[in-house]
Amino acid sequence: MPRYYFNVHINHDVIRDPEGQNLSDPDQAWEVAKAMAVNLMETKFEMPINWATGQIEVRDDVDEVLLELPFMEAIKIDQQSH
Numbered sequence: 859m860p861r862y863y864f865n866v867h868i869n870h871d872v873i874r875d876p877e878g879q880n881l882s883d884p885d886q887a888w889e890v891a892k893a894m895a896v897n898l899m900e901t902k903f904e905m906p907i908n909w910a911t912g913q914i915e916v917r918d919d920v921d922e923v924l925l926e927l928p929f930m931e932a933i934k935i936d937q938q939s940h
């Protein structure tokens with residue numbers, strides 16, 4: 859099973875995932891990245907965070923970037939007619 863690493867980028871800061879996770883495929887990695895993004899945005903931090911400037915970068919075990927998920931893409935937008 860491939861190992862995926864989820865690095866969080868906010869502005870110029872990067873929080874690297876040193877352990878990664880074994881997942882079945884890139885689609886599952888995308889789902890994990892989306893869940894991580896939602897979880898982080900729902901967390902209360904001491905300082906405000908501009909999520910619009912951030913993304914979660916997913917790399918494989920040979921350090922190639924497989925996908926980049928902007929935090930704003932993880933937000934569910936409900937369209938309502940007016």
